[in-house]
Amino acid sequence: MSAEITTQLPATEADAVHVKRIWKAFWVLLILTIIELALGLTIYYIEMNPDYSNLLVLMIKGVICILTLAKAFYIISIFMHLGDEVRQLILTLAIPTTLFIWFITAFIADGASFKNLRNTDAGSRKYIQPKEFHNVPLEAPAEKKEKKLD
């Protein structure tokens, strides 16, 4: 009830370090996000060219995925303070999470298999490479796309 119950602890040297670390994590996250956005926009402009390189776009997307994992690491270890917990707790949480490696691999492979079945009529004919469709930007000249969609 009374105010004297609240005994505010004095700020120490360690606090200043801690707060500084929080803000540093914030700037790291912000910069990583900005890099991701820049890469996302790069993909947008690359794809405007009808004959863009799929491999290049895939590589940029891979870089974005790695940056996202870095962001996740910063959020978990600094903001959620998991980095400051004991090793047992970190491992108890981290080991089950490795299931995601199987989870992602298996289901992406499953999706690829679906696609194969779809394009071969469940294996009854040869695989026909589907036409590469792309959502044409409204202001793009139509004749450029024509040869692509025949």
Next chain:
Amino acid sequence: MQTAIAKTKTKMWAGGRSPFNVSYGKLMMWFFLMSDSFTFGAFLISYGSIRFSLNHWVDHNYVFNEFPFTEAHLPLAFVSLMTFILIFSSVTMVLAVHAGHKMNQKAVEKWLFLTILGGLAFLGCQAYEWTGLITGQHEVLVNGVIEKWGTTVSHNPWGPMVMHNGHWVATPGPVAFGGYFFGITGFHGFHVFTGVIVNIVMLIKTKRGDFAKRGHYEMIEKAGLYWHFVDLVWVFVFLCFYLI
């Protein structure tokens, strides 16, 4: 040597102290968050699986290009605003937790209030985005007739472009897009909403002096863990729907 290790091990798990060095509530919050990450993971991986199986998917740069108060098409602009709001509210939350460690009630109130504002701003942005998608009018060629569709769980006007009477017009795209987009962002928005409610309860309890009386602000830490998890999930939702 062997016996020494065995001894410390028995001691660690023999009771009387916490092997994880955290309270019961915090440990259970961690376990809940881990299970929740599998729920979100299942949704996102299912989305990835379906997306991989289809020959055509929507181009997110053309679906999400609205920005308030402008007619211009700006890919990524609005969603980056949402991301910055969420990252910032994560920082204010971690500062609230820090202030709680220092038993500084006024600072806890201030940072919690800012976190709640950030959460509400994010929800407002999401409501705006959903409204724009659902009520949007996009030309789409259905059975030889041009119709105007919004993006919903049953309609997707972002399919492949075809030539129709000398104009490029879209055909219906995979319905799964709407289902996954609204399902996953909706589930995430529901988490944000829950987080805002939890934070409001924490703010009221702080203002009443409950934590000061209790002698610690651990509840703020637990609410903070949940709030950061919401931010963490957004990082992946942002990746899967808007970037790749």
